[in-house]
Amino acid sequence: MDENDGLLRESEQRFRGAMRAASIxxxxxxxxxxxxxxxPALCALLGRDEADLTVTTWQELTHPDDLEIDVxxxxxxxxxxxxxxxxxxxxxxxxxxxxxxxLSVSCVRTPDGDVQYFVSQINDVTRRITAEQxxxxxxxxxxxxxxxxxxxxxxxGADDEITWVSPSAVRLSGYSSEHEVITRGIEHVxxxxxxxxxxxxxxxRSGSDVVTQDVRLRHRQGTYSWWSVTTRPVDDEQGGxxxxxxxxxxxEVHARRALKDSEERYRWLVDNMxxxxxxxxxxxxxxxxxxxxTALLGWGAQELVGxxxxxxxxKDDRQAAINYAAALSNEGSEPINLRIARSxxxxxxxxxxxxxxxxxxxIVTGSISVWHDASRSVRRERELRRLAESDPLxxxxxxxxLHARLAAMMxxxxxxxxxxxxxxxxxxxxxxxxxxxxxxxxxxxREVAERIVKTVRTDDLVARLGGDELVVALSRVRDAGNARQxxxxxxxxxxxxxxxxxxxxxxxxLSIGVVLTRPGDDVESALERADDAMYQAKAxxxxxxxxx
Numbered sequence: 317m318d319e320n321d322g323l324l325r326e327s328e329q330r331f332r333g334a335m336r337a338a339s340i341x342x343x344x345x346x347x348x349x350x351x352x353x354x355x356p357a358l359c360a361l362l363g364r365d366e367a368d369l370t371v372t373t374w375q376e377l378t379h380p381d382d383l384e385i386d387v388x389x390x391x392x393x394x395x396x397x398x399x400x401x402x403x404x405x406x407x408x409x410x411x412x413x414x415x416x417x418x419l420s421v422s423c424v425r426t427p428d429g430d431v432q433y434f435v436s437q438i439n440d441v442t443r444r445i446t447a448e449q450x451x452x453x454x455x456x457x458x459x460x461x462x463x464x465x466x467x468x469x470x471x472x473g474a475d476d477e478i479t480w481v482s483p484s485a486v487r488l489s490g491y492s493s494e495h496e497v498i499t500r501g502i503e504h505v506x507x508x509x510x511x512x513x514x515x516x517x518x519x520x521r522s523g524s525d526v527v528t529q530d531v532r533l534r535h536r537q538g539t540y541s542w543w544s545v546t547t548r549p550v551d552d553e554q555g556g557x558x559x560x561x562x563x564x565x566x567x568e569v570h571a572r573r574a575l576k577d578s579e580e581r582y583r584w585l586v587d588n589m590x591x592x593x594x595x596x597x598x599x600x601x602x603x604x605x606x607x608x609x610t611a612l613l614g615w616g617a618q619e620l621v622g623x624x625x626x627x628x629x630x631k632d633d634r635q636a637a638i639n640y641a642a643a644l645s646n647e648g649s650e651p652i653n654l655r656i657a658r659s660x661x662x663x664x665x666x667x668x669x670x671x672x673x674x675x676x677x678x679i680v681t682g683s684i685s686v687w688h689d690a691s692r693s694v695r696r697e698r699e700l701r702r703l704a705e706s707d708p709l710x711x712x713x714x715x716x717x718l719h720a721r722l723a724a725m726m727x728x729x730x731x732x733x734x735x736x737x738x739x740x741x742x743x744x745x746x747x748x749x750x751x752x753x754x755x756x757x758x759x760x761x762r763e764v765a766e767r768i769v770k771t772v773r774t775d776d777l778v779a780r781l782g783g784d785e786l787v788v789a790l791s792r793v794r795d796a797g798n799a800r801q802x803x804x805x806x807x808x809x810x811x812x813x814x815x816x817x818x819x820x821x822x823x824x825x826l827s828i829g830v831v832l833t834r835p836g837d838d839v840e841s842a843l844e845r846a847d848d849a850m851y852q853a854k855a856x857x858x859x860x861x862x863x864x
Contacts (some may be wrong), residue, residue: 336853341417341438347431349373349393361417361440363409374436379406379414386637393423404441416445440712447847467563474556477501477519488564490536506532506540516547525549530565541566572769583864592687595663595673598680599642600625612666612689614659628665630655644672644683653690665694707780709758710765722789722839725777729833730792736799738788738806739846740768743858745784748822756817763815771809772802785841795862796832803861804827811859 332353335342341358343351353370362377378386382405389401400422401608407415417438423431428844468485470478478498485497489504491665497504509531516527527547532540543562546639592612595604601624605617621627629637633654640652651669658664670685705717713721725735742764749757761784768788769778777789788806793799806828814821829849833842849864856862 338437341436341440343369343436343438345374345434345436347433349375349390352433358438361412361415361438362388362407363411369627377407379408382406387513389421390434392435393421396429398763404445407438415440416442469562470557470560470562472517479557485562488562489533504533506534508532513545513560516545516560520547520549520558521556530569531752533562588669594620594625594685594687595682596685597682603682609687612687613656613664619659628657628659640668640684641670644670651672651688653694656687665690668695692845710762710780712745712765712769712786713777713779715779715781718777718781718787719791719839721777721779722787722842725789725791726833726837726839726842732794733791734793734795734799734800735842736790736793737831737833737842737846738790738799738803739843739850740786740788740806741827741850741854742786743827743854748817752818760815760817760822760824764810764826767810767812767824768806771806787846793832796830799830799832800861800863803830803863807861827853827858828861829853830861830863 323805335353336355338355339357342355344353349734350373354366354369356366359369362369364372375383375387382403384589386403386405389398389403392398393401403419405417407417411417418441420439422435424433424435426432430506468488469482471480472858473479476700478501481494481497483494486494489497491497491500501509502513508569508686509529512529512531514518516529519527525548529545529547531543531545534540534542544564544565546561546563548559548561550559574717585725589606590608590611592609593604593606594602594609597603602620605615605620607617609615609617609620624639626634631672636652638655640649643649649669649671651667653665653667655663656666667688667690668685669688670683673682673684675681705713707714722735722737729735742761745757745760748760761780765778765780765786768786772778772788772790775791777787777791779787779789781787788803790802793802807828811825812821814823827850829846829852831842831845831849845864849862852864853860853862
């Protein structure tokens, strides 16, 4: 008996020694789940020391999702329905981490058959399970991509037969199964594009790494769509295998074609439009001019590329052009008329209507302008302005233009200089009208106007108020004597030679009233004083000058 007890103790010592030295977690557990003995490997696995574990049950350390099945298996052992079991389960560490354990459980029973304690071995398989989970996630992602991608993949054998297709091929082709896709093979490709597939396969098998071609594939419904096919070799022992990746580019191809058609229409429009389209970069240099620029300015379209726009604008219009450019927006602006140089050195009036061009960051990259020949409209506008501002009989400025220009002359007076106003009345014009008719009187008035204009300086003003009244405004006059001298010169020149009227000769004469403008004068007050002086000349018998 003593010998048996000794052998038993020796066996238990060997077991406990092996248990403590084991690299996997081992423990003895009571029927109630309490830890009776634990080895260091289990303490390391569960992140607890031996003292902590011996006051804890395995149920407390089991992940809630794994507890029910573990309890059920333990109960079957307690009921004698099994002697052992294995379970892959999760344990909770005090730091919140979860570890996976491959659990093997057996039991030691009493002579009565009751469970005395459980012997558990727990192998840490956390890394393996994590790797398997990551692999499963990757496979699921691949499956989802393969099934839902706008592309599909074919594996081609050395005999050019399809050996595998990705799941998305069925969905994208409209066929009912992968088998149907595989068996039809090259028949899916448009007859005119099949040579591209064969050429790509031959090129890759001859050493090319990658070949990409655009081909049309037939949908089950009979329609064709465009696909980009990339062919690569498969690096394997068999050799000759290929991978073909098909990417749906149908929308892109149609968009490119639509863009090309739009560009061709735009090009036709630009090439045939009468107005000229001009594009510049952000510095104002011309980057494009439509062909119609030759008819407008005489320049060839390419001759203007690189030319700064200000260089071909008339110097008197450049500031207006700069102001116009500064006010431009991407919505455009009101047009402006500018004089632009022709190839022959002359200038042409051009109506310019432009707007800015900006990039996606709202930064100005240039401008686009439409240039229209405005020569006729400018001439017409000038003629209308001339008619509005001039007397139709003499061509001299009329009363309204006289007021505007005389006011400007008075405002621009320099120090030591004055403006002289000469009010001129044609003597005897009413008698000539009554005796010879209004046509004769009109000819006389025109002749008088021409003689006055020839007498004064170019920056002086000669205007007709109406009837027989003419006004001369002299700028840069020093004093009254200087003004009177100029008036006498006018009077003398007008009456220097007679003019013929209906077989007789008439010598025109003038009664001239002269005044110098004063500080505080306005146009009306200056004209009134000159008019009064003219009446004094009339009262003196006419054909004389009176300085007021």
